[in-house]
Amino acid sequence: MSELVVIGAGAFGTALAVAMSRDGTRVSLWGRDVGAMAAMRASRINPRLPNVKLPDEINVTSDLSDIRKTGPIIIATPMQTLHNMLDQIDDPLAGRPVIACCKGIDLKTHQGPSKLISNAKPDAIAAVLTGPSFATDIAQGLPTALTLACADESVGLALQHQLSKPMLRLYLSGDVIGAELGGALKNVIAIAAGACIGSGLGESARAALMTRGLAEMLRFSNHFGAQTQTMMGLSGFGDLALTCTSNQSRNFQFGAALGRAEAFDKSVTVEGVATAQAVVEIAKETGLDMPISHAVCDISTGNTSVSEALQSLLARPLKKE
Numbered sequence: 001m002s003e004l005v006v007i008g009a010g011a012f013g014t015a016l017a018v019a020m021s022r023d024g025t026r027v028s029l030w031g032r033d034v035g036a037m038a039a040m041r042a043s044r045i046n047p048r049l050p051n052v053k054l055p056d057e058i059n060v061t062s063d064l065s066d067i068r069k070t071g072p073i074i075i076a077t078p079m080q081t082l083h084n085m086l087d088q089i090d091d092p093l094a095g096r097p098v099i100a101c102c103k104g105i106d107l108k109t110h111q112g113p114s115k116l117i118s119n120a121k122p123d124a125i126a127a128v129l130t131g132p133s134f135a136t137d138i139a140q141g142l143p144t145a146l147t148l149a150c151a152d153e154s155v156g157l158a159l160q161h162q163l164s165k166p167m168l169r170l171y172l173s174g175d176v177i178g179a180e181l182g183g184a185l186k187n188v189i190a191i192a193a194g195a196c197i198g199s200g201l202g203e204s205a206r207a208a209l210m211t212r213g214l215a216e217m218l219r220f221s222n223h224f225g226a227q228t229q230t231m232m233g234l235s236g237f238g239d240l241a242l243t244c245t246s247n248q249s250r251n252f253q254f255g256a257a258l259g260r261a262e263a264f265d266k267s268v269t270v271e272g273v274a275t276a277q278a279v280v281e282i283a284k285e286t287g288l289d290m291p292i293s294h295a296v297c298d299i300s301t302g303n304t305s306v307s308e309a310l311q312s313l314l315a316r317p318l319k320k321e
């Protein structure tokens with residue numbers, strides 16, 4: 001019987017644990033909050049996914065030593081907590097695949113999840129699982145397709161086969177940088193799309209933002225060696241399309257609240273805010289032109305209003321597509 005560890009018992013970690021356990025795989029689902037994990041163990045319900053019962057195959061735990069069990073490790077904590085999370089794991093995880101689902105760029109180091117993993121655990125095998133998928137859809141067993149990216153082709157192939165399920169199709173890629181940058185950058189553009197709709201600018205404007213946003217994603221990721229094909233696939237265009245057009249997306253919801261000048265619940269995970277800030281800092285260092293990310297950084301930190309940000313985007317010099 002295969003085994004798997006999922007670190008991070010939020011919506012996404014729990015959804016993946018449920019999906020993976022459907023074929024009898026034994027999953028250890030780790031969360032940091034001892035009380036919340038005890039409650040989840042008793043009720044078999046995660047309040048973030050209230051309609052989904054956790055199967056018996058899932059061992060809900062707050063004991064990090066449970067990750068010593070065999071099998072790949074999936075990390076589904078928010079991006080800005082990954083550095084600290086890896087520091088808490090005292091095992092070197094030698095030879096173990098460590099698969100990040102975090103979508104973002106670390107503000108302190110300007111690195112993505114795979115680099116943080118390789119720096120902290122040089123003997124582990126870093127991989128990334130990303131693409132268009134809401135936790136609720138995965139947990140309910142609705143059809144979903146994701147990118148699994150791993151630089152080690154044979155490990156990637158083995159993971160693709162182990163983690164693909166009848167309703168969860170994993171497409172394999174060797175372009176780890178491209179896959180993780182797609183997931184990080186689409187959140188920034190989704191905030192812009194939400195602000196556009198929330199402030200009543202219309203769906204044509206949103207389509208323009210998505211298209212020019214994709215151009216920004218390509219410019220940025222190509223600079224760091226990503227392949228264009230990856231950005232046009234599930235982890236780039238696919239996730240951009242989902243997140244910019246669905247009210248279920250928290251990044252979209254946050255942008256929409258900004259557009260309507262409404263308050264937003266600070267406890268909700270909105271990965272695009274810190275990533276926009278990291279992108280602006282990286283753009284300053286590299287000279288990359290990232291106007292939408294600049295606008296999102298300014299509106300999400302309260303430096304500019306949505307209408308001022310729009311005016312500055314519209315006032316840019318006309319250029320070739």
Ligand SMILES: NC(=O)C1=CN([C@@H]2O[C@H](COP(=O)(O)OP(=O)(O)OC[C@H]3O[C@@H](n4cnc5c(N)ncnc54)[C@H](O)[C@@H]3O)[C@@H](O)[C@H]2O)C=CC1
Nearest residue numbers: 009010011012013076077078079081102103133134135269
């Ligand atoms: N929810 C979704 O539909 C999807 C989420 N993701 C990604 O998965 C990652 C996690 O997102 P969600 O599960 O949705 O977030 P969530 O807000 O539902 O859960 C986050 C979890 O991380 C835990 N956490 C917070 N700070 C922590 C720390 N310092 N150390 C350890 N654990 C900590 C929280 O207790 C919570 O259980 C994000 O990067 C997100 O972009 C990816 C695909 C879909």
Ligand SMILES: O=C(CO)COP(=O)(O)O
Nearest residue numbers: 131132133134249250251
């Ligand atoms: O990444 C996601 C879907 O693929 C989830 O998006 P949000 O974090 O914006 O909710």
